[in-house]
Amino acid sequence: MQFANKDELKEAIREYAIVQGRNVKLVKNDNKRIQAKCVGHTKCPFILFASKIDKDEQTFSIKTLSLEHECTRVDKLKYINSRWLSKRFADKIRKNPEWDVGAFQSEVLEKYHMNVSRHQIYRAKSLSKVIIEGSYVEQYARL
Ligand SMILES: [Zn+2]
Incomplete structure (x- = not known):
């Protein structure tokens, strides 16, 4: 590989x-x-x-x-941070900027079996917003 x-x-x-x-x-x-x-x-x-x-x-x-494990699954990992959330869910945040924090949390839990805090969700949403607005500015600058 x-x-x-x-x-x-x-x-x-x-x-x-x-x-x-x-x-x-x-x-x-x-x-x-x-x-x-x-x-x-x-x-x-x-x-x-x-x-x-x-x-x-x-x-x-x-x-x-x-790939063998003797350990069991965990529901918190340091890899799961706001930056990762903002990237992984960028499309969804873009389509629905008012996405409810609780619903976002449930989706992360459902898809990845990971618990994230409300604070991480808030941060992920604002990071995404910066990325989205940044790309608009970029597009605009090209004109
Ligand atoms: Zn293991």
């Missing part, structure tokens, strides 16, 4: 952690290697190790991968 660059690989790990509800943490993160472990359980066998295929290229390749 290969990834175009380190950011893409990290994004995939984050998405995996969120969807699986597992506390996956990067224990090594430099320009050549990425290693992720699950810190949800002391003996959790989950492991991911990836390295650059060539020092002159950006491509990362997964060398070791064990």
Whole structure:
């Protein structure tokens, strides 16, 4: 399994952690290697190790991968923050800027089995607004 660059690989790990509800943490993160472990359980066998295929290229390749877990799902992760929420739900916020905070919370719980605070939802909505307004300004500036 290969990834175009380190950011893409990290994004995939984050998405995996969120969807699986597992506390996956990067224990090594430099320009050549990425290693992720699950810190949800002391003996959790989950492991991911990836390295650059060539020092002159950006491509990362997964060398070791064990998707097995002995831990159980968690409903809070540090990966789930306002920035992530604002990106993940950008379309929906754009279509419905008055989206109710409680309804937004329920949707995150339903889709990702994650509990987020009202404060995180408020922040996500205002971050999204900045992005949307920013892009209008950009479009306008092009004229
Ligand atoms: Zn685990």
